[in-house]
Amino acid sequence: MTVEVNENTLHNTEPAGIKNAISNCVDTTTSEPSKVKENQNKKKKGKGKRTPPSPEEIARIREERATQRKAKEEALLTQGSITNCPPELQFIRRPLLELHKGEPQSGFNFSLMTYNCLAQALIRRKLFPDSGDALKWFRRSKVLLYEFMHYKADVICLQEVDHIQYQSFWKEEFGKLGYESQFHRKASKNHGVAIVWKRELFTLTDKMLIDYDKEASGNIPPRTTTNNAGLILALKFSDKVLKQFPNTTKSGILIGTTHLFWHPFGTYERTRQCYVVLNKVKEFLHRVNVLQNNNDGQKDHWIPFFCGDFNSQPFDTPYLSMTSKPVKYAGRAKTVIECSTSYKFSKLREGESGADEEEGGNIEKFGKDQPQTPVPAAFDATPEQSGLVKKMEELHNSLDMRAISLYATGYNRVHPENAGLDNARGEPEISNWAHTWNGLLDYLFYIDSWDFSDREHAETLEDFETNHSIKIRGLLRMPPKSEMEKFGHGQPHTGEYASDHLSMVCNIELLL
Incomplete structure (x- = not known):
């Protein structure tokens, strides 16, 4: 109707x-x-x-x-x-591809979304020459709102959320729909990240803010000021949920989101930031256990997830450092991260109020001492550059935490034509479709401890579900490049998508 x-x-x-x-x-x-x-x-x-x-x-x-x-x-x-x-408020509605069809459900079911919804503050007409009126906030905001209403996710991780729009629009609109929300940004940026959840299912009991420029990462310092931020929340199961599972020892979920460094030559720094993500989840797990579970030593009271825009593809070192344990940089991945260590960032970036290229154009200039492309066919690293990359590899392999991509685990079961087309992890081909670039940048991760055994390859669906008492019940369909190319333009676009990224959703059953 x-x-x-x-x-x-x-x-x-x-x-x-x-x-x-x-x-x-x-x-x-x-x-x-x-x-x-x-x-x-x-x-x-x-x-x-x-x-x-x-x-x-x-x-x-x-x-x-x-x-x-x-x-x-x-x-x-x-x-x-x-x-x-009206046509200008339409969007493409994608189906949720189901797993375990016909199987009875005995656990707690919830849906998890991640979405870079494109900060209005970052929009420049030259970056979106084909988007026309689809860029206007009074229209785009309604299309985004309709999309959230259509998919009805129980927990939503958002990136590139304008501070002004969050305060004047999103906070109230989500509230009307039965959600609570938390927003975080660096003061030097006018956009940030947000986590939104159904108040009937969860209650916020703790939160952790991440400032990557100030977070420790072994003996590897930040390469430049990025002003990137992250947010992790402890969402306790509501009384309504606990009444359904009176004998559970689970307290709730930990959910984090982030938007990592965007720069084309920022691979090394993004890889460091991925270490920070895993380390902060480990720290937060310990904190909530001490403060909310009487420090009983059990590490499974809280079920941790982390979603967001990692500005990294499945074959690059940021993603591999989180998911492939122990990680060993080789081939293209090694070439790209070594090349990134040769890039010299402008001193204008330094400081709490350093310039933000996302909003003001690229500060750095190409020159005779700068690499000309972030993805060279080959790169002759100096001993110093090779040493930096080796230190990064060792840093990640010293941390007993890892990430498991929910799409990598189950997408080949529901959409094999678009699973692993350009990567060895079984991930879909794209989540970003801009005017000048496209690829997969967004992920929904389950965070797990790592016992230092061989976890280099993506887990099968059966192993993941058995080892973690979780069932993946559905994944939102992601279009391959061949479908997006038929449009002949980038996103956002009227009647298609409201952002240059596509939302991703996973239906999850927790066996409590």
Whole structure:
């Protein structure tokens, strides 16, 4: 079932001719016959002229109309399909590809989404030459909201969330839909990350903020100021959930999100930031166990996930350092990270209020002493550069934590035509489709301890589910490049997607 509306219904604009409309309204609050007759007599004496409405009357009518518009819009949203809204507010609705069809469910089911929704502050027309009016916030915000309503994820990890829009739009809109949320950013940036969750399922009990520029990483310092941030929350199961599983020893989930360093020559720094991600999850797991589980020594009270935009593909060292244990850099991955160590970042980046190239254009200039491409066919590293890369490899192999990609684990079962097309991990081909670049940058990870055994290859679905008491019940379909190429342009685009990234969703059953 759908509700048909027109553009004026959805857009928060004043209808044309409001003064005439207001003047024709009858004040239904007056029911006395004498006053009605008196008003009619005044109308006759005034030869059709009417008394102008008072400011209070205008405000009342406007408020009523705004309420009616909002009610129609919310009625439309609750239908889910949104098939009758104007073309400029449509988006491509992808199916959730199911696993374990027909199998009974005995655990706690929830859906987890990650989505880089494109900060409005970062939009430059030259970067999105084909996007047209799809870039306008008053439209794009509604399309994004409709997308969240359509997929109805229980926990949502967001990146590139504008601080202004979070405070003035998202916080309230998510609240109306039954969500709570937390937002975090570096003060030097006008966008950050957010985590959103259904209040009927979870309660926030602790949080940890990540400032990558200040986080320790063994004896490897940050290569440059990035102003990147991360956020981890402890979401305790609500009383409603615990009543369904009265004998469980599980307390809830830990959920983190981040947006890692974007720079094309930032592979080395991104790889360091991935170490920070795993190390902070380990630290947070210990903290919540001490503070909320009486420090009983058990490490499985909380089930940890970490999602976000890692600005790394499955064949590069940031991703491999988290998922392939023990990691050994070789081939293309080694070439790219060694090349990145030769890049000299501008001193303008340094400092708490350092320049942010995402918003102000590229500070660094190519020159005779700078590499000309971040992905060279070959790179002749100096002993110093080789030593830096070796130290990074050793750093990751010293940490007893690892990440397991939920899509890498199960996507080949539901969409084999788009699993492992350009990578050896079974990941889908793309999650980002911009005007000048495309590839897979976004991931949903389960975080696990590592016993230093051989975990170089992606786990099978059976091993993952058996070893962690988790079932992957569904994965949102991701289009391959061959489908996206048919559009002939980048995203966002009217009637297609509201961001240059595509949302990713996993349905998870926790066997409590």
